[in-house]
Amino acid sequence: xxxxxxxxxxxxxxxxxxxxxxxxxxxxxxxVGRWLIGLVGRMLQATLGxxxxxxxxxxxxxxxxxxxxxxxxxxxxxGYFGVETTSFAxxxxxxxxxxxxxxxxxxxxxxxxxxxxxxxPFKVGDFVTVAGxxxxxxxLGLFATAIDTPDNVHTLIGNAKIFGDTIQNFTANPYRRVxxxxxxxxxxxxxxxxxxxxxxxxxxxNVLPKPAVEVEILDFNLVGPVLAxxxxxxxxxxxQVYFDGNRMIREALNEAGFPAPMPSQLMLTRDA
Numbered sequence: 203x204x205x206x207x208x209x210x211x212x213x214x215x216x217x218x219x220x221x222x223x224x225x226x227x228x229x230x231x232x233x234v235g236r237w238l239i240g241l242v243g244r245m246l247q248a249t250l251g252x253x254x255x256x257x258x259x260x261x262x263x264x265x266x267x268x269x270x271x272x273x274x275x276x277x278x279x280x281g282y283f284g285v286e287t288t289s290f291a292x293x294x295x296x297x298x299x300x301x302x303x304x305x306x307x308x309x310x311x312x313x314x315x316x317x318x319x320x321x322x323p324f325k326v327g328d329f330v331t332v333a334g335x336x337x338x339x340x341x342l343g344l345f346a347t348a349i350d351t352p353d354n355v356h357t358l359i360g361n362a363k364i365f366g367d368t369i370q371n372f373t374a375n376p377y378r379r380v381x382x383x384x385x386x387x388x389x390x391x392x393x394x395x396x397x398x399x400x401x402x403x404x405x406x407x408n409v410l411p412k413p414a415v416e417v418e419i420l421d422f423n424l425v426g427p428v429l430a431x432x433x434x435x436x437x438x439x440x441x442q443v444y445f446d447g448n449r450m451i452r453e454a455l456n457e458a459g460f461p462a463p464m465p466s467q468l469m470l471t472r473d474a
Contacts, residue, residue, distance in 0.1 A: 231275075231278070232275070235275040235278075236272075239268060239275065242267065242271065247264055310362040311345040311346065311362045312361070313362075314360075314362040314364065314365035314366070315343060315361035316344065317365055318342060318347070318365060324371045325342070326341065327373070328374070329371075329373050329437055330349070330369065330370060330372065331369075331370040332347070332364045332369050333359050335349060335357060337349040337350050337351040337355075337357065338350045340356070344361070345360070345361060346359060346360055346361060347361060372440075377410055377434050377435060377436055377437075378434065378435065378436070379433075379434050380432065380433050380435060380443050380444050381432060382430075382432065382444070382451065383420065383429065383430060383431065384451050385426065385428055385429075386425075386426045386427050386460070386463055387425065387426045387463040387464065388425065388426035388463075390463075392429070394458075395429065395458075398454055399415075399417045399429070399431055399450075399455075400414075402450050402454040403447055406443060406446045406450060407439075407446070408435050408439035408442060408443055409433045409434065409435055409443055409447075410434045410435055410436075415431070416432040416433075417430070417432070418430050424465055425464065425465055431447065
């Protein structure tokens with residue numbers, strides 16, 4: 203009886219020693235593994251920092267790599283204890299597929315956001331047209347971009363929709379052309395009108411001297427020639443130049459005595 207108890211005691215001691223050694227080894231593996239993961243994360247951040255990668259993208263890449271390495275560390279420790287990791291890996295893969303299917307839209311927005319951050323077709327503060335919407339970029343996130351429209355409406359657009367559509371950045375270039383039109387009467391001296399408008403619009407505040415103001419005949423209709431009036435300015439002054447330009451066209455032609463444009467049918471009626 204005492205012999206059997208001694209055998210059981212030796213067996214328990216041996217098993218406890220083995221388990222204890224494995225637990226101790228697992229703790230050591232975890233500590234060393236975590237240290238190595240932290241080292242890899244710091245090296246990755248330093249490398250991305252030297253490449254001047256956007257901080258938002260750097261944080262995401264660091265988090266993604268850290269989570270992936272931690273999962274691999276847990277799987278390795280479980281394998282060391284003799285736990286069947288094949289089914290565990292299959293479970294993780296299945297969960298990943300399910301999440302990917304359920305969050306397909308979010309993942310596509312995230313991927314597009316990463317490309318927008320890396321490629322930088324626009325930045326915060328730029329005036330853009332994206333996905334058919336025009337406004338000022340207020341925030342560029344990983345999943346959506348926030349834009350304030352000219353009528354001061356805060357709007358969020360999914361990055362996938364932005365990246366899959368045309369992007370116009372009005373702020374990227376140093377100046378922008380303002381598109382104006384001027385209707386002349388058929389009897390008006392178009393050459394004199396063109397010279398007058400070039401002179402007057404050049405004096406509007408914030409109109410650039412170069413490129414010079416363009417005034418040319420754009421089209422003809424029943425009233426008379428239509429002039430294309432095109433001053434240039436910085437994007438910040440676009441609407442100021444637009445409204446001042448329209449007012450200047452009206453006032454300059456009126457003061458110079460140019461005839462008011464009117465439909466030819468109305469002129470024939472008056473003559474009769």
